[in-house]
Amino acid sequence: xATHLFAVGERVSLTLSTRGTANQADVFTVKTRxxxxxxxxxxxxKTEGEPYERVVTEGQLTKVGLETAVxxxx
Numbered sequence: 001x002a003t004h005l006f007a008v009g010e011r012v013s014l015t016l017s018t019r020g021t022a023n024q025a026d027v028f029t030v031k032t033r034x035x036x037x038x039x040x041x042x043x044x045x046k047t048e049g050e051p052y053e054r055v056v057t058e059g060q061l062t063k064v065g066l067e068t069a070v071x072x073x074x
Contacts, residue, residue: 005058007030011027012027012064013028014060014061015060029047040059
């Protein structure tokens with residue numbers, strides 16, 4: 001059985017298809033872990049800028065901070 005990669009309360013960014021409406025700069029908070037659909041685990045996430053929560057798959061989420069790492073210079 002697959003296990004969730006993200007914990008409740010963790011901050012994540014959301015990657016949507018080209019038709020999605022989330023701003024890439026928005027930071028979401030994981031509110032609930034949900035069961036899988038097919039092979040994808042799901043989460044309920046929310047950002048401060050929206051009055052509602054979204055249900056998204058694990059593949060749409062990235063941990064905040066990982067993508068902003070800077071390579072050291074010599």
